[in-house]
Amino acid sequence: MKHVLGVDGGGAKTSARLLSVGPSGRLCLLGSGLAGGSNPLSVGWDAAQSAIGQAIAAATEQAGAAPDAAVLAIAGCASPSARERLDAWAQTQGFAPRLAVVPDTEPLLATVPAGESAIGLIAGTGTAALVRRTDGTTEVVGGWGYLIDDAGSGYAVGRDALRHVALRADRGEPADALTEALLLHAGVGSPPELKGALYGAADPRGWAARLAPMVLGLAASGDPIAIQIATENAAALAALARHTALRVGPDDRPRVRLAGGLAVGSPLYRSGVIEQLVAAGWAPSQVTLAGDAACACGQLAARLG
Structure with missing residues:
Protein backbone atom coordinates (compact mmCIF):
# COMPACT_ATOMS: atom_id res chain seq x y z
CA MET A 1 0.00 0.00 0.00
CA LYS A 2 1.57 3.30 -1.11
CA HIS A 3 -1.14 5.92 -0.64
CA VAL A 4 -4.16 6.23 1.65
CA LEU A 5 -7.09 8.63 1.75
CA GLY A 6 -8.89 9.89 4.84
CA VAL A 7 -12.12 11.89 4.75
CA ASP A 8 -13.73 13.59 7.73
CA GLY A 9 -17.24 14.87 7.02
CA GLY A 10 -19.22 17.01 9.45
CA GLY A 11 -22.23 19.26 9.40
CA ALA A 12 -20.24 22.35 8.39
CA LYS A 13 -17.25 21.10 6.40
CA THR A 14 -15.63 18.07 4.79
CA SER A 15 -11.85 17.54 4.89
CA ALA A 16 -9.90 15.06 2.79
CA ARG A 17 -6.24 14.11 3.20
CA LEU A 18 -4.19 11.98 0.81
CA LEU A 19 -1.10 10.54 2.49
CA SER A 20 1.83 8.37 1.49
CA VAL A 21 2.73 5.33 3.60
CA GLY A 22 6.43 4.98 4.43
CA PRO A 23 8.32 1.67 4.98
CA SER A 24 7.82 1.97 8.77
CA GLY A 25 4.14 2.83 8.35
CA ARG A 26 4.73 6.52 8.92
CA LEU A 27 2.29 8.71 7.01
CA CYS A 28 3.25 11.83 5.07
CA LEU A 29 0.67 14.35 3.87
CA LEU A 30 0.65 14.83 0.10
CA GLY A 31 -2.60 16.67 -0.56
CA SER A 32 -5.64 18.18 1.13
CA GLY A 33 -9.15 19.10 0.05
CA LEU A 34 -11.93 21.04 1.71
CA ALA A 35 -15.64 21.31 0.89
CA GLY A 36 -18.97 22.08 2.56
CA GLY A 37 -20.84 19.95 5.06
CA SER A 38 -21.53 16.28 4.29
CA ASN A 39 -23.83 15.12 7.06
CA PRO A 40 -26.66 13.67 4.93
CA LEU A 41 -29.16 14.15 7.76
CA SER A 42 -28.67 17.91 7.70
CA VAL A 43 -27.63 18.81 4.14
CA GLY A 44 -29.30 15.93 2.25
CA TRP A 45 -27.73 13.01 0.43
CA ASP A 46 -27.05 14.78 -2.85
CA ALA A 47 -25.26 17.70 -1.18
CA ALA A 48 -23.35 15.35 1.13
CA GLN A 49 -22.09 13.21 -1.72
CA SER A 50 -21.18 16.27 -3.74
CA ALA A 51 -19.12 17.70 -0.86
CA ILE A 52 -17.30 14.40 -0.32
CA GLY A 53 -16.49 14.15 -4.01
CA GLN A 54 -15.24 17.76 -4.15
CA ALA A 55 -12.95 17.32 -1.13
CA ILE A 56 -11.49 14.08 -2.47
CA ALA A 57 -10.96 15.53 -5.95
CA ALA A 58 -9.10 18.51 -4.50
CA ALA A 59 -6.88 16.28 -2.32
CA THR A 60 -5.99 13.86 -5.11
CA GLU A 61 -5.34 16.68 -7.59
CA GLN A 62 -3.01 18.42 -5.14
CA ALA A 63 -1.20 15.17 -4.37
CA GLY A 64 -0.98 14.03 -7.97
CA ALA A 65 -1.64 10.48 -6.83
CA ALA A 66 -4.49 8.04 -6.32
CA PRO A 67 -5.14 6.16 -3.05
CA ASP A 68 -4.87 2.41 -2.59
CA ALA A 69 -7.29 2.51 0.35
CA ALA A 70 -9.70 5.02 1.84
CA VAL A 71 -11.72 5.51 5.00
CA LEU A 72 -14.64 7.95 5.07
CA ALA A 73 -15.84 9.07 8.53
CA ILE A 74 -19.08 10.93 7.97
CA ALA A 75 -21.43 12.50 10.52
CA GLY A 76 -24.97 11.17 10.34
CA CYS A 77 -23.76 7.72 9.29
CA ALA A 78 -23.77 6.00 12.66
CA SER A 79 -26.52 3.60 11.62
CA PRO A 80 -25.67 0.55 9.47
CA SER A 81 -28.26 1.54 6.87
CA ALA A 82 -26.75 5.01 6.39
CA ARG A 83 -23.22 3.60 6.16
CA GLU A 84 -24.34 0.98 3.64
CA ARG A 85 -26.00 3.63 1.49
CA LEU A 86 -22.93 5.86 1.52
CA ASP A 87 -20.60 2.91 0.96
CA ALA A 88 -22.62 1.75 -2.05
CA TRP A 89 -22.35 5.22 -3.59
CA ALA A 90 -18.65 5.57 -2.75
CA GLN A 91 -17.86 2.23 -4.38
CA THR A 92 -19.41 3.44 -7.64
CA GLN A 93 -17.17 6.53 -7.58
CA GLY A 94 -13.97 4.49 -7.61
CA PHE A 95 -12.31 6.54 -4.88
CA ALA A 96 -10.02 3.63 -3.92
CA PRO A 97 -9.77 -0.15 -4.48
CA ARG A 98 -10.28 -0.70 -0.74
CA LEU A 99 -12.75 1.55 1.01
CA ALA A 100 -14.67 1.69 4.27
CA VAL A 101 -17.31 4.09 5.61
CA VAL A 102 -17.32 4.57 9.39
CA PRO A 103 -19.15 6.85 11.86
CA ASP A 104 -17.47 10.22 12.43
CA THR A 105 -16.54 9.12 15.97
CA GLU A 106 -14.33 6.28 14.72
CA PRO A 107 -11.09 8.20 13.98
CA VAL A 131 -15.76 5.40 24.58
CA ARG A 132 -13.23 2.62 24.11
CA ARG A 133 -12.70 0.18 26.95
CA THR A 134 -9.47 -1.67 27.76
CA ASP A 135 -10.77 -4.78 25.97
CA GLY A 136 -11.17 -2.79 22.75
CA THR A 137 -14.98 -2.64 22.75
CA THR A 138 -16.50 0.72 21.87
CA GLU A 139 -19.80 2.49 22.40
CA VAL A 140 -21.26 5.77 21.17
CA VAL A 141 -22.91 8.02 23.75
CA GLY A 142 -24.95 11.07 22.81
CA GLY A 143 -25.19 11.95 19.14
CA TRP A 144 -28.98 12.13 19.34
CA GLY A 145 -29.22 15.05 16.93
CA TYR A 146 -30.52 18.55 17.41
CA LEU A 147 -34.23 17.63 17.60
CA ILE A 148 -33.53 15.48 20.68
CA ASP A 149 -30.31 16.71 22.28
CA ASP A 150 -27.15 18.29 20.89
CA ALA A 151 -26.03 19.82 24.19
CA GLY A 152 -22.74 21.69 24.00
CA SER A 153 -22.74 21.84 20.20
CA GLY A 154 -22.30 24.71 17.79
CA TYR A 155 -26.00 24.43 17.07
CA ALA A 156 -26.83 24.71 20.78
CA VAL A 157 -24.63 27.79 21.20
CA GLY A 158 -26.27 29.47 18.20
CA ARG A 159 -29.76 28.47 19.32
CA ASP A 160 -29.16 29.88 22.79
CA ALA A 161 -28.02 33.17 21.26
CA LEU A 162 -31.17 33.30 19.12
CA ARG A 163 -33.31 32.59 22.19
CA HIS A 164 -31.65 35.46 24.03
CA VAL A 165 -32.35 37.88 21.19
CA ALA A 166 -35.96 36.69 20.89
CA LEU A 167 -36.57 37.05 24.63
CA ARG A 168 -35.23 40.61 24.67
CA ALA A 169 -37.41 41.47 21.70
CA ASP A 170 -40.51 40.00 23.37
CA ARG A 171 -39.78 42.03 26.49
CA GLY A 172 -39.38 45.20 24.47
CA GLU A 173 -35.83 45.64 25.71
CA PRO A 174 -33.23 47.53 23.67
CA ALA A 175 -30.66 45.64 21.65
CA ASP A 176 -27.55 44.59 23.56
CA ALA A 177 -24.13 43.72 22.15
CA LEU A 178 -25.08 40.10 21.38
CA THR A 179 -28.28 41.18 19.61
CA GLU A 180 -26.43 43.72 17.46
CA ALA A 181 -23.70 41.24 16.58
CA LEU A 182 -26.22 38.55 15.65
CA LEU A 183 -28.27 40.90 13.47
CA LEU A 184 -25.10 42.06 11.71
CA HIS A 185 -24.02 38.47 11.17
CA ALA A 186 -27.41 37.55 9.73
CA GLY A 187 -27.58 40.67 7.57
CA VAL A 188 -30.97 41.76 8.91
CA GLY A 189 -32.14 44.93 10.63
CA SER A 190 -34.42 43.68 13.41
CA PRO A 191 -34.99 40.57 15.54
CA PRO A 192 -38.25 39.56 13.77
CA GLU A 193 -36.34 39.33 10.50
CA LEU A 194 -34.22 36.57 11.99
CA LYS A 195 -37.09 34.14 11.48
CA GLY A 196 -36.94 34.52 7.74
CA ALA A 197 -33.16 34.22 7.69
CA LEU A 198 -33.16 31.08 9.85
CA TYR A 199 -36.18 29.19 8.55
CA GLY A 200 -35.51 30.23 4.97
CA ALA A 201 -32.01 28.75 5.04
CA ALA A 202 -31.40 25.51 3.17
CA ASP A 203 -29.94 24.06 6.38
CA PRO A 204 -31.40 25.87 9.44
CA ARG A 205 -29.40 23.71 11.84
CA GLY A 206 -26.15 24.60 10.12
CA TRP A 207 -27.20 28.26 9.90
CA ALA A 208 -27.67 28.37 13.68
CA ALA A 209 -24.39 26.52 14.28
CA ARG A 210 -22.48 29.07 12.23
CA LEU A 211 -23.44 31.69 14.81
CA ALA A 212 -21.31 29.90 17.41
CA PRO A 213 -17.90 31.39 16.48
CA MET A 214 -19.39 34.88 16.70
CA VAL A 215 -20.92 34.14 20.12
CA LEU A 216 -17.69 32.63 21.44
CA GLY A 217 -15.73 35.58 20.05
CA LEU A 218 -17.96 37.92 22.06
CA ALA A 219 -17.43 35.75 25.12
CA ALA A 220 -13.67 36.01 24.67
CA SER A 221 -14.00 39.79 24.57
CA GLY A 222 -15.89 39.78 27.88
CA ASP A 223 -19.57 40.01 26.92
CA PRO A 224 -21.45 38.62 29.97
CA ILE A 225 -24.34 37.04 28.07
CA ALA A 226 -22.02 35.33 25.60
CA ILE A 227 -19.89 34.11 28.51
CA GLN A 228 -22.99 32.64 30.15
CA ILE A 229 -23.96 30.82 26.95
CA ALA A 230 -20.43 29.47 26.50
CA THR A 231 -20.19 28.37 30.14
CA GLU A 232 -23.54 26.56 30.14
CA ASN A 233 -22.75 24.70 26.94
CA ALA A 234 -19.24 23.78 28.09
CA ALA A 235 -20.83 22.32 31.23
CA ALA A 236 -23.27 20.32 29.09
CA LEU A 237 -20.42 18.92 26.99
CA ALA A 238 -18.46 17.98 30.11
CA ALA A 239 -21.57 16.24 31.43
CA LEU A 240 -21.62 14.10 28.27
CA ALA A 241 -18.04 13.07 29.03
CA ARG A 242 -19.02 12.16 32.59
CA HIS A 243 -21.93 10.05 31.37
CA THR A 244 -19.64 8.37 28.87
CA ALA A 245 -17.05 7.55 31.55
CA LEU A 246 -19.72 5.53 33.37
CA ARG A 247 -19.53 3.02 30.50
CA VAL A 248 -16.03 2.19 31.74
CA GLY A 249 -16.68 2.26 35.48
CA PRO A 250 -18.32 4.42 38.17
CA ASP A 251 -15.01 5.91 39.32
CA ASP A 252 -13.03 5.81 36.08
CA ARG A 253 -11.67 8.90 34.38
CA PRO A 254 -10.29 7.73 31.00
CA ARG A 255 -8.24 10.12 28.93
CA VAL A 256 -10.37 12.47 26.79
CA ARG A 257 -9.58 13.51 23.23
CA LEU A 258 -11.44 16.65 22.14
CA ALA A 259 -12.40 17.12 18.51
CA GLY A 260 -14.77 19.13 16.32
CA GLY A 261 -14.78 22.70 15.08
CA LEU A 262 -16.05 24.16 18.35
CA ALA A 263 -13.48 22.45 20.58
CA VAL A 264 -10.60 23.03 18.17
CA GLY A 265 -11.52 26.53 17.00
CA SER A 266 -12.27 28.25 20.30
CA PRO A 267 -9.59 28.23 23.04
CA LEU A 268 -12.10 29.83 25.40
CA TYR A 269 -14.67 27.10 24.86
CA ARG A 270 -12.06 24.36 25.08
CA SER A 271 -10.72 25.81 28.34
CA GLY A 272 -14.25 25.90 29.73
CA VAL A 273 -14.76 22.22 28.96
CA ILE A 274 -11.38 21.29 30.47
CA GLU A 275 -12.14 23.28 33.63
CA GLN A 276 -15.42 21.42 34.02
CA LEU A 277 -13.71 18.05 33.52
CA VAL A 278 -10.95 18.87 36.01
CA ALA A 279 -13.62 19.80 38.55
CA ALA A 280 -15.16 16.37 37.91
CA GLY A 281 -11.93 14.53 38.69
CA TRP A 282 -9.88 14.47 35.49
CA ALA A 283 -6.27 15.57 35.57
CA PRO A 284 -5.52 18.42 33.13
CA SER A 285 -3.00 16.21 31.32
CA GLN A 286 -5.75 13.67 30.59
CA VAL A 287 -7.71 16.09 28.39
CA THR A 288 -6.07 16.91 25.06
CA LEU A 289 -7.01 17.77 21.51
CA ALA A 290 -7.40 14.85 19.13
CA GLY A 291 -5.28 14.80 16.01
CA ASP A 292 -6.60 15.80 12.60
CA ALA A 293 -9.60 13.54 11.97
CA ALA A 294 -9.00 13.17 8.24
CA CYS A 295 -5.38 12.11 8.88
CA ALA A 296 -6.64 9.68 11.51
CA CYS A 297 -8.92 8.21 8.85
CA GLY A 298 -5.81 7.80 6.72
CA GLN A 299 -4.28 5.78 9.57
CA LEU A 300 -7.37 3.59 9.62
CA ALA A 301 -7.17 3.20 5.85
CA ALA A 302 -3.56 1.99 6.16
CA ARG A 303 -4.85 -0.90 8.30
CA LEU A 304 -7.34 -2.10 5.69
CA GLY A 305 -6.35 -5.53 4.44
Whole structure:
Protein backbone atom coordinates (compact mmCIF):
# COMPACT_ATOMS: atom_id res chain seq x y z
CA MET A 1 0.00 0.00 0.00
CA LYS A 2 1.57 3.30 -1.11
CA HIS A 3 -1.14 5.92 -0.64
CA VAL A 4 -4.16 6.23 1.65
CA LEU A 5 -7.09 8.63 1.75
CA GLY A 6 -8.89 9.89 4.84
CA VAL A 7 -12.12 11.89 4.75
CA ASP A 8 -13.73 13.59 7.73
CA GLY A 9 -17.24 14.87 7.02
CA GLY A 10 -19.22 17.01 9.45
CA GLY A 11 -22.23 19.26 9.40
CA ALA A 12 -20.24 22.35 8.39
CA LYS A 13 -17.25 21.10 6.40
CA THR A 14 -15.63 18.07 4.79
CA SER A 15 -11.85 17.54 4.89
CA ALA A 16 -9.90 15.06 2.79
CA ARG A 17 -6.24 14.11 3.20
CA LEU A 18 -4.19 11.98 0.81
CA LEU A 19 -1.10 10.54 2.49
CA SER A 20 1.83 8.37 1.49
CA VAL A 21 2.73 5.33 3.60
CA GLY A 22 6.43 4.98 4.43
CA PRO A 23 8.32 1.67 4.98
CA SER A 24 7.82 1.97 8.77
CA GLY A 25 4.14 2.83 8.35
CA ARG A 26 4.73 6.52 8.92
CA LEU A 27 2.29 8.71 7.01
CA CYS A 28 3.25 11.83 5.07
CA LEU A 29 0.67 14.35 3.87
CA LEU A 30 0.65 14.83 0.10
CA GLY A 31 -2.60 16.67 -0.56
CA SER A 32 -5.64 18.18 1.13
CA GLY A 33 -9.15 19.10 0.05
CA LEU A 34 -11.93 21.04 1.71
CA ALA A 35 -15.64 21.31 0.89
CA GLY A 36 -18.97 22.08 2.56
CA GLY A 37 -20.84 19.95 5.06
CA SER A 38 -21.53 16.28 4.29
CA ASN A 39 -23.83 15.12 7.06
CA PRO A 40 -26.66 13.67 4.93
CA LEU A 41 -29.16 14.15 7.76
CA SER A 42 -28.67 17.91 7.70
CA VAL A 43 -27.63 18.81 4.14
CA GLY A 44 -29.30 15.93 2.25
CA TRP A 45 -27.73 13.01 0.43
CA ASP A 46 -27.05 14.78 -2.85
CA ALA A 47 -25.26 17.70 -1.18
CA ALA A 48 -23.35 15.35 1.13
CA GLN A 49 -22.09 13.21 -1.72
CA SER A 50 -21.18 16.27 -3.74
CA ALA A 51 -19.12 17.70 -0.86
CA ILE A 52 -17.30 14.40 -0.32
CA GLY A 53 -16.49 14.15 -4.01
CA GLN A 54 -15.24 17.76 -4.15
CA ALA A 55 -12.95 17.32 -1.13
CA ILE A 56 -11.49 14.08 -2.47
CA ALA A 57 -10.96 15.53 -5.95
CA ALA A 58 -9.10 18.51 -4.50
CA ALA A 59 -6.88 16.28 -2.32
CA THR A 60 -5.99 13.86 -5.11
CA GLU A 61 -5.34 16.68 -7.59
CA GLN A 62 -3.01 18.42 -5.14
CA ALA A 63 -1.20 15.17 -4.37
CA GLY A 64 -0.98 14.03 -7.97
CA ALA A 65 -1.64 10.48 -6.83
CA ALA A 66 -4.49 8.04 -6.32
CA PRO A 67 -5.14 6.16 -3.05
CA ASP A 68 -4.87 2.41 -2.59
CA ALA A 69 -7.29 2.51 0.35
CA ALA A 70 -9.70 5.02 1.84
CA VAL A 71 -11.72 5.51 5.00
CA LEU A 72 -14.64 7.95 5.07
CA ALA A 73 -15.84 9.07 8.53
CA ILE A 74 -19.08 10.93 7.97
CA ALA A 75 -21.43 12.50 10.52
CA GLY A 76 -24.97 11.17 10.34
CA CYS A 77 -23.76 7.72 9.29
CA ALA A 78 -23.77 6.00 12.66
CA SER A 79 -26.52 3.60 11.62
CA PRO A 80 -25.67 0.55 9.47
CA SER A 81 -28.26 1.54 6.87
CA ALA A 82 -26.75 5.01 6.39
CA ARG A 83 -23.22 3.60 6.16
CA GLU A 84 -24.34 0.98 3.64
CA ARG A 85 -26.00 3.63 1.49
CA LEU A 86 -22.93 5.86 1.52
CA ASP A 87 -20.60 2.91 0.96
CA ALA A 88 -22.62 1.75 -2.05
CA TRP A 89 -22.35 5.22 -3.59
CA ALA A 90 -18.65 5.57 -2.75
CA GLN A 91 -17.86 2.23 -4.38
CA THR A 92 -19.41 3.44 -7.64
CA GLN A 93 -17.17 6.53 -7.58
CA GLY A 94 -13.97 4.49 -7.61
CA PHE A 95 -12.31 6.54 -4.88
CA ALA A 96 -10.02 3.63 -3.92
CA PRO A 97 -9.77 -0.15 -4.48
CA ARG A 98 -10.28 -0.70 -0.74
CA LEU A 99 -12.75 1.55 1.01
CA ALA A 100 -14.67 1.69 4.27
CA VAL A 101 -17.31 4.09 5.61
CA VAL A 102 -17.32 4.57 9.39
CA PRO A 103 -19.15 6.85 11.86
CA ASP A 104 -17.47 10.22 12.43
CA THR A 105 -16.54 9.12 15.97
CA GLU A 106 -14.33 6.28 14.72
CA PRO A 107 -11.09 8.20 13.98
CA LEU A 108 -11.13 9.97 17.36
CA LEU A 109 -9.22 7.23 19.16
CA ALA A 110 -7.19 5.87 16.26
CA THR A 111 -3.89 6.87 17.89
CA VAL A 112 -4.68 5.76 21.47
CA PRO A 113 -2.54 2.71 22.32
CA ALA A 114 -4.33 -0.62 22.45
CA GLY A 115 -5.34 -1.71 25.92
CA GLU A 116 -6.07 1.81 27.16
CA SER A 117 -9.54 3.15 27.83
CA ALA A 118 -10.31 6.53 26.31
CA ILE A 119 -13.13 8.90 25.39
CA GLY A 120 -13.40 10.83 22.16
CA LEU A 121 -15.55 13.93 22.60
CA ILE A 122 -16.81 15.72 19.48
CA ALA A 123 -18.07 19.30 19.68
CA GLY A 124 -18.87 20.61 16.24
CA THR A 125 -22.19 21.39 14.60
CA GLY A 126 -23.45 18.52 16.78
CA THR A 127 -22.02 16.58 19.69
CA ALA A 128 -21.25 12.92 20.36
CA ALA A 129 -18.85 10.82 22.37
CA LEU A 130 -17.08 7.53 21.74
CA VAL A 131 -15.76 5.40 24.58
CA ARG A 132 -13.23 2.62 24.11
CA ARG A 133 -12.70 0.18 26.95
CA THR A 134 -9.47 -1.67 27.76
CA ASP A 135 -10.77 -4.78 25.97
CA GLY A 136 -11.17 -2.79 22.75
CA THR A 137 -14.98 -2.64 22.75
CA THR A 138 -16.50 0.72 21.87
CA GLU A 139 -19.80 2.49 22.40
CA VAL A 140 -21.26 5.77 21.17
CA VAL A 141 -22.91 8.02 23.75
CA GLY A 142 -24.95 11.07 22.81
CA GLY A 143 -25.19 11.95 19.14
CA TRP A 144 -28.98 12.13 19.34
CA GLY A 145 -29.22 15.05 16.93
CA TYR A 146 -30.52 18.55 17.41
CA LEU A 147 -34.23 17.63 17.60
CA ILE A 148 -33.53 15.48 20.68
CA ASP A 149 -30.31 16.71 22.28
CA ASP A 150 -27.15 18.29 20.89
CA ALA A 151 -26.03 19.82 24.19
CA GLY A 152 -22.74 21.69 24.00
CA SER A 153 -22.74 21.84 20.20
CA GLY A 154 -22.30 24.71 17.79
CA TYR A 155 -26.00 24.43 17.07
CA ALA A 156 -26.83 24.71 20.78
CA VAL A 157 -24.63 27.79 21.20
CA GLY A 158 -26.27 29.47 18.20
CA ARG A 159 -29.76 28.47 19.32
CA ASP A 160 -29.16 29.88 22.79
CA ALA A 161 -28.02 33.17 21.26
CA LEU A 162 -31.17 33.30 19.12
CA ARG A 163 -33.31 32.59 22.19
CA HIS A 164 -31.65 35.46 24.03
CA VAL A 165 -32.35 37.88 21.19
CA ALA A 166 -35.96 36.69 20.89
CA LEU A 167 -36.57 37.05 24.63
CA ARG A 168 -35.23 40.61 24.67
CA ALA A 169 -37.41 41.47 21.70
CA ASP A 170 -40.51 40.00 23.37
CA ARG A 171 -39.78 42.03 26.49
CA GLY A 172 -39.38 45.20 24.47
CA GLU A 173 -35.83 45.64 25.71
CA PRO A 174 -33.23 47.53 23.67
CA ALA A 175 -30.66 45.64 21.65
CA ASP A 176 -27.55 44.59 23.56
CA ALA A 177 -24.13 43.72 22.15
CA LEU A 178 -25.08 40.10 21.38
CA THR A 179 -28.28 41.18 19.61
CA GLU A 180 -26.43 43.72 17.46
CA ALA A 181 -23.70 41.24 16.58
CA LEU A 182 -26.22 38.55 15.65
CA LEU A 183 -28.27 40.90 13.47
CA LEU A 184 -25.10 42.06 11.71
CA HIS A 185 -24.02 38.47 11.17
CA ALA A 186 -27.41 37.55 9.73
CA GLY A 187 -27.58 40.67 7.57
CA VAL A 188 -30.97 41.76 8.91
CA GLY A 189 -32.14 44.93 10.63
CA SER A 190 -34.42 43.68 13.41
CA PRO A 191 -34.99 40.57 15.54
CA PRO A 192 -38.25 39.56 13.77
CA GLU A 193 -36.34 39.33 10.50
CA LEU A 194 -34.22 36.57 11.99
CA LYS A 195 -37.09 34.14 11.48
CA GLY A 196 -36.94 34.52 7.74
CA ALA A 197 -33.16 34.22 7.69
CA LEU A 198 -33.16 31.08 9.85
CA TYR A 199 -36.18 29.19 8.55
CA GLY A 200 -35.51 30.23 4.97
CA ALA A 201 -32.01 28.75 5.04
CA ALA A 202 -31.40 25.51 3.17
CA ASP A 203 -29.94 24.06 6.38
CA PRO A 204 -31.40 25.87 9.44
CA ARG A 205 -29.40 23.71 11.84
CA GLY A 206 -26.15 24.60 10.12
CA TRP A 207 -27.20 28.26 9.90
CA ALA A 208 -27.67 28.37 13.68
CA ALA A 209 -24.39 26.52 14.28
CA ARG A 210 -22.48 29.07 12.23
CA LEU A 211 -23.44 31.69 14.81
CA ALA A 212 -21.31 29.90 17.41
CA PRO A 213 -17.90 31.39 16.48
CA MET A 214 -19.39 34.88 16.70
CA VAL A 215 -20.92 34.14 20.12
CA LEU A 216 -17.69 32.63 21.44
CA GLY A 217 -15.73 35.58 20.05
CA LEU A 218 -17.96 37.92 22.06
CA ALA A 219 -17.43 35.75 25.12
CA ALA A 220 -13.67 36.01 24.67
CA SER A 221 -14.00 39.79 24.57
CA GLY A 222 -15.89 39.78 27.88
CA ASP A 223 -19.57 40.01 26.92
CA PRO A 224 -21.45 38.62 29.97
CA ILE A 225 -24.34 37.04 28.07
CA ALA A 226 -22.02 35.33 25.60
CA ILE A 227 -19.89 34.11 28.51
CA GLN A 228 -22.99 32.64 30.15
CA ILE A 229 -23.96 30.82 26.95
CA ALA A 230 -20.43 29.47 26.50
CA THR A 231 -20.19 28.37 30.14
CA GLU A 232 -23.54 26.56 30.14
CA ASN A 233 -22.75 24.70 26.94
CA ALA A 234 -19.24 23.78 28.09
CA ALA A 235 -20.83 22.32 31.23
CA ALA A 236 -23.27 20.32 29.09
CA LEU A 237 -20.42 18.92 26.99
CA ALA A 238 -18.46 17.98 30.11
CA ALA A 239 -21.57 16.24 31.43
CA LEU A 240 -21.62 14.10 28.27
CA ALA A 241 -18.04 13.07 29.03
CA ARG A 242 -19.02 12.16 32.59
CA HIS A 243 -21.93 10.05 31.37
CA THR A 244 -19.64 8.37 28.87
CA ALA A 245 -17.05 7.55 31.55
CA LEU A 246 -19.72 5.53 33.37
CA ARG A 247 -19.53 3.02 30.50
CA VAL A 248 -16.03 2.19 31.74
CA GLY A 249 -16.68 2.26 35.48
CA PRO A 250 -18.32 4.42 38.17
CA ASP A 251 -15.01 5.91 39.32
CA ASP A 252 -13.03 5.81 36.08
CA ARG A 253 -11.67 8.90 34.38
CA PRO A 254 -10.29 7.73 31.00
CA ARG A 255 -8.24 10.12 28.93
CA VAL A 256 -10.37 12.47 26.79
CA ARG A 257 -9.58 13.51 23.23
CA LEU A 258 -11.44 16.65 22.14
CA ALA A 259 -12.40 17.12 18.51
CA GLY A 260 -14.77 19.13 16.32
CA GLY A 261 -14.78 22.70 15.08
CA LEU A 262 -16.05 24.16 18.35
CA ALA A 263 -13.48 22.45 20.58
CA VAL A 264 -10.60 23.03 18.17
CA GLY A 265 -11.52 26.53 17.00
CA SER A 266 -12.27 28.25 20.30
CA PRO A 267 -9.59 28.23 23.04
CA LEU A 268 -12.10 29.83 25.40
CA TYR A 269 -14.67 27.10 24.86
CA ARG A 270 -12.06 24.36 25.08
CA SER A 271 -10.72 25.81 28.34
CA GLY A 272 -14.25 25.90 29.73
CA VAL A 273 -14.76 22.22 28.96
CA ILE A 274 -11.38 21.29 30.47
CA GLU A 275 -12.14 23.28 33.63
CA GLN A 276 -15.42 21.42 34.02
CA LEU A 277 -13.71 18.05 33.52
CA VAL A 278 -10.95 18.87 36.01
CA ALA A 279 -13.62 19.80 38.55
CA ALA A 280 -15.16 16.37 37.91
CA GLY A 281 -11.93 14.53 38.69
CA TRP A 282 -9.88 14.47 35.49
CA ALA A 283 -6.27 15.57 35.57
CA PRO A 284 -5.52 18.42 33.13
CA SER A 285 -3.00 16.21 31.32
CA GLN A 286 -5.75 13.67 30.59
CA VAL A 287 -7.71 16.09 28.39
CA THR A 288 -6.07 16.91 25.06
CA LEU A 289 -7.01 17.77 21.51
CA ALA A 290 -7.40 14.85 19.13
CA GLY A 291 -5.28 14.80 16.01
CA ASP A 292 -6.60 15.80 12.60
CA ALA A 293 -9.60 13.54 11.97
CA ALA A 294 -9.00 13.17 8.24
CA CYS A 295 -5.38 12.11 8.88
CA ALA A 296 -6.64 9.68 11.51
CA CYS A 297 -8.92 8.21 8.85
CA GLY A 298 -5.81 7.80 6.72
CA GLN A 299 -4.28 5.78 9.57
CA LEU A 300 -7.37 3.59 9.62
CA ALA A 301 -7.17 3.20 5.85
CA ALA A 302 -3.56 1.99 6.16
CA ARG A 303 -4.85 -0.90 8.30
CA LEU A 304 -7.34 -2.10 5.69
CA GLY A 305 -6.35 -5.53 4.44
